[in-house]
Amino acid sequence: MLKQILSVFMVMSLTVTAACTKAENEDTVTLTFVSTYDGKEAELIKARVKAFEQENPGIKVNVEEVAFGSASNYFKTALLGDQTLDAFRSDNSWVPEFVELGLLQPIDSLISPEDAADFNPTALQSVTIGDKLYGMPTVMEAPALLYNKRLLQENGYAAPPKTMDELMAMAKQMTAGGRYGIYVSDNSYFALPYVWAFGGDTMTDERKSHIASAESVQGLAFMYQLRKSGAAQPYSDFADDYNRMMNDFKEGKSAMIVNGPWAVSDLLNGTEFKNAANLGIAAVPAGPGGQGSPAGGHSLVVSKYSKHPNETYKLIHYLTNTETQTSQAKELKTLPSRLSVYEDSALASDAIVQDFKNVLELAKPRPRISEGAQMFDDFSPNLGQMLLGKITPQQAASNIDAAWRGLLKLDR
Structure with missing residues (x-):
């Protein structure tokens, strides 16, 4: 009799656990992020994605790594072929074509005026087509x-x-x-x-x-x-x-x-x-x-066909926030697109970063x-x-x- 009672209890427990797991899975949003990073920068970004998932337990991110040289065609082919992609690291020069093809989601309604004001104006201008903003700049470059x-x-x-x-x-x-x-x-x-x-x-x-x-x-x-x-x-x-x-x-x-x-x-x-x-x-x-x-650089963009544009925006905001860009600048000598990052005490005394910052002030889209x-x-x-x-x-x-x-x- 005791065995029967225990058996019934175990079945009930497994059923409840399965039901809870199913409910959790149904509530979890899964995003696909196409990354064109490589080397140390790719490792840093993957670590930041994991941190994002920990801070946002309802969102899981699948990172697809694609070689930079083939990434533009990969993105266009995937979206025009009805594949599910949510976020993409794009060279700024690709953005106008993506917009013309109707592949990107504008993010004007998602970014706050205070947040936009923290970005280098030229960086934002590079990914503004017409009167719409289509990307969050992650790094800047200028010869x-x-x-x-x-x-x-x-x-x-x-x-x-x-x-x-x-x-x-x-x-x-x-x-x-x-x-x-x-x-x-x-x-x-x-x-x-x-x-x-x-x-x-x-x-x-x-x-x-x-x-x-x-x-x-x-x-x-x-x-x-x-x-x-x-x-x-x-x-x-x-x-x-x-x-x-x-x-x-x-x-x-x-x-x-x-x-x-x-x-x-x-x-x-x-x-x-x-x-x-x-x-x-x-x-x-x-x-x-x-x-x-020439103002070069990369931005994170949201697919027009993403089923989760708000969560995707949350991801690209995290991967371009002050903490992420500060880590990139310190570890990799990249140039932040956020003005506030240059005020970090370590970067403020970094001659290389500050000298390039002066070059950026003369950069043109x-x-x-x-x-x-x-x-x-x-x-x-x-x-x-x-x-x-x-x-x-x-x-x-x-x-x-x-x-x-x-x-x-x-x-x-």
């Missing part, structure tokens, strides 16, 4: 003039160049004895500060091409003159361009390069920058037409049009041909302009 303080001082320079004329003169002066002044890359992303310095432009938000303007051609011609005058790298091609640029700078073969904050951790492993204080960071010099670098992410496809090849002296700056600009007019479907 800067990186320079070897020791080499500048040995050549009698106490400060980096402030103008393009000074850049030319200093680069020529420091080209001697197996060293050269500045590496000029054929990656057109790094050409934008030169174009803007002479008052030129690329594409605009109004879908106009300005790369063939006289001012834009002047900017391209200045880059060519750096090469032609012998102030830049002596190589006859751009083979392994990025690694060659980085290695020469790390080894003290070049005095200056144009690169962004993502390069810092690698540079600090170089012979010249074992002492981080030797790495100088300044805005790319101004020209007669102004100054500025890239074209916020659906074709904007493709602008470099024709720009870089023509830039490389120009820098090698195979076509003139005017020919390069005309070639790029023709390609862009076709891309934008403009009248010729």
